[in-house]
C-alpha cells in the first residue's frame with residue numbers, strides 16, 4: 001500500500017514515515033501544500049494522511065479541491081487538539097477519519113488500516129479473500145487455516161491484490177504500490193515476486209489476466 005504523508009512538521013513526518021514503513025507500507029512525504037495538492041491529484045495513493053496547517057495551501061482547501069476533482073483516495077486528517085470545528089469541517093470536506101494531535105503511532109496505524117479495510121469493503125479486522133486470511137495488525141497471512149511465512153514485499157503483494165478485490169492489477173501499478181520510488185526494482189522484479197508468492201499461496205490463487213495483470217482468485221466479480 002502506497003501512502004502519502006502531508007505534514008510540515010519535519011520531526012512528526014519522519015516518525016510517521018518510520019512507523020508506516022515498519023508496518024509494511026510504502027510511505028512518501030510532502031511538506032508543502034500546493035505540491036501536496038498536485039501529488040494527490042496526479043499520483044495514485046491508497047491513502048493520504050493530511051495535516052491541516054500547511055505552508056502554501058491549507059489542508060482543508062486541498063481536500064476540497066481533491067474531492068471536487070473526483071479524487072476518491074481515503075484521507076485521514078490530522079487536527080489540532082480539541083479543535084472540534086476542524087474535525088467537523090474536515091469530515092464535511094471529505095475526510096474519511098481524523099486524528100487529533102498529539103497521537104500515538106499505533107493509533108495512526110489502526111485508523112489507517114481501518115479506512116483501507118472500509119475502502120476495500122471489509123469491515124472485520126481480518127480480511128478474507130477465498131481461503132486467504134490477512135491479519136493486518138499482526139502482518140500475518142493464513143492460507144486454508146495455515147500460517148504462511150512471507151517476506152515484507154511478499155506480504156505487501158498479497159495485501160495489495162486483496163485490497164483490489166479481484167480487479168486485475170498491472171505490473172507497473174504493483175511497482176508503484178509495492179516499491180514506491182525505488183528505481184532498483186523493475187517489472188521483472190514483480191514477475192519474480194509474483195512467482196514466489198504463487199508458490200507459497202498454492203496453485204490457482206493468483207490469476208494472470210492477459211493484457212490486464214494479476215488478480216487474486218475468489219476476490220470478487222472483477
Ligand code: CA
Pocket residue numbers: 007008009051052053054
Ligand atoms: Ca502543520
